[in-house]
Amino acid sequence: MPIPKAELHLHIEGTLEPELAFELAARNGVELPYADTEELRKAYLFDDLQSFLDLYYGLMAVLRTEADFEDLADAYLARAAAQGVRHAEIFFDPQAHIARGVPIATVIEGLARALDRSEERHGVSTRLIMCFLRDQSAESAMETLHAARPHLDRIIGVGLDSAEVGHPPAKFKEVYEAAAALGLRLVAHAGEEGPPAYITEALDVLRVERVDHGLRCMEDPELVERLVRERVPLTLCPLSNVRLRAIDVLEEHPLARMMDAGLMCTVNSDDPAYFGGYVDDTFHAVREALGIDQERLRTLARNSFEAAFLDRDAADEALRARYLAEVEAYSFD
Numbered sequence: 001m002p003i004p005k006a007e008l009h010l011h012i013e014g015t016l017e018p019e020l021a022f023e024l025a026a027r028n029g030v031e032l033p034y035a036d037t038e039e040l041r042k043a044y045l046f047d048d049l050q051s052f053l054d055l056y057y058g059l060m061a062v063l064r065t066e067a068d069f070e071d072l073a074d075a076y077l078a079r080a081a082a083q084g085v086r087h088a089e090i091f092f093d094p095q096a097h098i099a100r101g102v103p104i105a106t107v108i109e110g111l112a113r114a115l116d117r118s119e120e121r122h123g124v125s126t127r128l129i130m131c132f133l134r135d136q137s138a139e140s141a142m143e144t145l146h147a148a149r150p151h152l153d154r155i156i157g158v159g160l161d162s163a164e165v166g167h168p169p170a171k172f173k174e175v176y177e178a179a180a181a182l183g184l185r186l187v188a189h190a191g192e193e194g195p196p197a198y199i200t201e202a203l204d205v206l207r208v209e210r211v212d213h214g215l216r217c218m219e220d221p222e223l224v225e226r227l228v229r230e231r232v233p234l235t236l237c238p239l240s241n242v243r244l245r246a247i248d249v250l251e252e253h254p255l256a257r258m259m260d261a262g263l264m265c266t267v268n269s270d271d272p273a274y275f276g277g278y279v280d281d282t283f284h285a286v287r288e289a290l291g292i293d294q295e296r297l298r299t300l301a302r303n304s305f306e307a308a309f310l311d312r313d314a315a316d317e318a319l320r321a322r323y324l325a326e327v328e329a330y331s332f333d
């Protein structure tokens, strides 16, 4: 049985396995530019974030109806449960769907159908985080926030993803202020490909509570000191960093050094259908490649629940306490 853990950095569209992509393509009469699942999988060789995003957005063409989003999320939750995930905070990219003529209500209601059954069916509690695409305009992000207003009871927070370099966090200051005023929690991708200054900006200008990736903080010792002092959780995704060439090989990933430095690290899967593993596969991979020992794996699991957005009410706090107790009681043998 894998160690219990929370997944805090997971793009639901990045869980679209080739088999489901072909099934949904057939269901919706969408032609995919690949002969079969094997040919599609062969296309998963990326030079950088942008080359991945081109494929990722293209494949979304198969997602059209509420049932498609429900099936996508349900398939993820089943896999996550098998990997020891007890709580999942799930990103989605509404602008990528609205641009294809799929209304935000279809996306959210479809995902919610799977999420509403998740505790009972898979034993996984869930939250939804709506991401803005940072390579689109600040106005488009604000329109998306407005479009989401009828569904805010379904959404715990907002995030910022897509092509990072050239799209610094400050561009989204206003929409983050508007989201905070609506009571939404705030996260943002920063320091994946972009410089450490983007991490600082995400903290100071967007006022995020967690940083997604944050990998490049290691280039700025003062920033590391600050992240340690303020105990800012980082949602790291080591397999993603290797596949998107932020790091050459997993053996060179700074996770162990980041933990040594006292950073509050969590380990997550990002886009597991594309990057060769779900979250427990990632735990195993870092254990092998970086010599992360059992007690450090337990720390990563503990951090994931401590950094989770499970503090809305007494029921949330009780859930967090239960999960943390499961982590402490877990035996690796």
Ligand SMILES: Nc1ncnc2[nH]cnc12
Pocket (backbone or CB within 6 Å): 011, 014, 049, 161, 162, 163, 189, 192, 240, 270, 271
């Ligand atoms: N790793 C990643 N970075 C930025 N945007 C993304 N969208 C999906 N995965 C992403």
Ligand SMILES: [Zn+2]
Pocket (backbone or CB within 6 Å): 009, 011, 161, 189, 212, 270
């Ligand atoms: Zn991501």
